Every structure is written in structure tokens, then in C-alpha cells.
Amino acid sequence: MTSGALFIVTAPSGAGKTSLVRELVKDDDSLCISVSHTTRPRREGERDGVDYFFVDRDEFQRKLAEGAFLEHAKVYGHYYGTSHEWVRRQREQGLDVILEIDWQGAEQVRKLDPTACSIFILPPSVETLRRRLETRALDDEKTIDRRMRQAQREIAQGEKSDYRVVNDEFERALADIRAIIRSRRLRHVNADGD
Template sequence: MTGTLYIVSAASGAGKTSLLRGLMARDDQVVISVSHTTRTPRPSEVDGRDYHFVDETAFLHLITSGAFLEHAHVFDRRYGTTYAAVEADLAAGRDVLVEIDWQGARQIRAQLEDTVSVFILPPSRAALEQRLRARAQDSDAVIHDRMQAAVSEMSHCGEYDYLVWNDDFETALADLEAIVRARRLRRARQMQQHAPVLSDLTG
């Protein structure tokens, strides 16, 4: 049995990472793929857990060797998801979450048809800016740039299968859980997972 690949996108500050970690805490069959990036780790980030932090040369080598399922250039930094980061978990029947922007989402959808895409949105533009400022990590100029990039990112939400508004965290988390549970109840997966029972019931 194979799992489902979930493409999850959001503007910076929309709460995507917290929601996905909350989903994993409630569901042990959900894992997050660890992407590669050329950006510098933030103080709380750990190599191999949050990202695989590599230099430009190493990233370009992965591109030329065909290792990436998708990759993108964002804010003068590179991000990418390798095939290896998702294949083993999917084959084992686990559902894999891939945190990427709309560019990477397009690349994956062009290669893999059986994916589910989710875009997480903030309740308002003002709330998003407030969340970015609450991090106390960036200057006003950087926050201005991030807000402009956020508006551009959110303009692509219409390309996704599901939209989740992160106004109330618990409600948004429940919405994500509902998407995953509904996908698992699709006929093909249920018939595969419960084949012996179905054979007995219908034979």
C-alpha cells in the first residue's frame, strides 16, 4: 500500500509549520519530508530535522544529478525536495507532507498526478504582518519584502485542492485532519487496506 503525498503551501507567517507539526503529533502515519536549502539555519533549527542545510555547490550538484522532485530559487536562496525524501515513506504506506511554495507545487503536480494540495491562509493581511513582526527576527525592510512576497504567494491559492484558513489554530488543525482522514477513506485505499475483510464480506 502506498501513502499520499500532500503538497502544503502558505505565505511566510501563516502558521503552516506549527499546523503540520500539530498534525504529526496527532497522527503517527503522517511524516514531513526534510527539504534541502542553501539558507543559513535559524537559531532554533537543527540540520536534518528542519532542513538539510547545504552550500550552493552541493545544491547544484543535486540538481545536475537529478536528485530533486522539485526545487526553487526564493529570496536568493535555494530550496528543494529530493525523491529520496518521500519515496520510502510513501512505499511504506505513510502520508508525506511536503512544505513548498507554488513553484515547487507546480513541478510536483506536473510529475505526480495522485497528490493532494493544500494552501494555508492567514485570516487577514494585517494579522499576517503582525505574526511576522512578533517573531522579532527581521527588520522593517525585510518584513516589507516578506509581505510583498506573501501577497504574490497567496495569489496562487486557486491552484490548490483545499484552502485552510488559520484564524483559530485548533479549527485549522481539525480541518487538516479532516482532509487526511477523508483521503484515507477513498475506495481504492480502503479496498487495498482491508482486502481480506472485503473478500470475506463479499465472497
């Protein structure tokens, strides 16, 4: 069995990364989303072990010290990390894994696995990004301002990605990402001689 591929999807908060990634896996049984560990509080509707593995800071720090994470980052005051073991198990089963992570984590993964394909999701404009953050009503104005400052830094880092997709029209952005994944799979299959 061929080992699954690794895809990294990054974006500034509010660019539509989570919505796009969730839609991608709906009709693709060979694609799964990595479930990260996090110290941030659970949001309404989120399930432990499905959306995230919710842990306290002490447990996160213990796992970090043990080298359990493929990547980790502190984002908006909370820690996030992707388990080496979880990703390895999925890939050994032939599943392609999407890491939905920030740019700091993406850099760590690319250093460890240069074959990972990185995709950066861009908003159509900074104004659209602010509007999306305000519309989803998850954060207060101060937090939105902080996210917007962070978005500028993240967009600059997006230049390092293998691919950049503008999410100005959801279905087109989704089709673009599917095309990238299909292309990588074909290259992966041809390289393996399968």
C-alpha cells in the first residue's frame, strides 16, 4: 500500500480555510483532516477528538517535552500541536492528511517533510477579511483588530507556500484546491511506479 500524502493548508483567520477543508473531505474518502491538540477553550458544537484534542497547558507542555508533536505553535495565546503518531497512522493506512495549521507550523512541517504540499488560502482583500471576521461574530472588536494585524504577517508568509488560492468565490477556490490535490496524487503515484 502506498503511503498517503501530506497537505498543509494555511490562511489568515477568516479566509475560509476551515470551510474549504471540511468541504474537501466530504466526498473524498482517501482524504482526512488532522486533529490537532489545543489548549484553547472548546467552542460551541466542537467535539473532543473530532475537531481538536482539548488539553490543558500542563498536558500540552508534557507532550511537547516528549517530542510528540510534528509541529506546534502558540496562536492568540493558545497552544496548538499536531501529533506525529496520529499523522503517521493515517498515512500508513494510505490516507492523504490535511494539516489545517498556521504559517509557523507549516514552516516546521516543511523542514521535517519537504514532500509536504503547502497551500495558502488568501482572502480577496483585507477589507473582505475584516468583514468576514465581523460577520462570523466569534470575536470582539479588539480581537478582530489583533487578528487583522496577524493576517498581514501571515499573508506575507504565504509567499513561501507551494500554491496560493484566492477564496473570492467558494466553489472556484474549492475546485482549485481539488486540482492541486489531484495533481500531487498523480505525481505521487507516478513517482512510486504504481
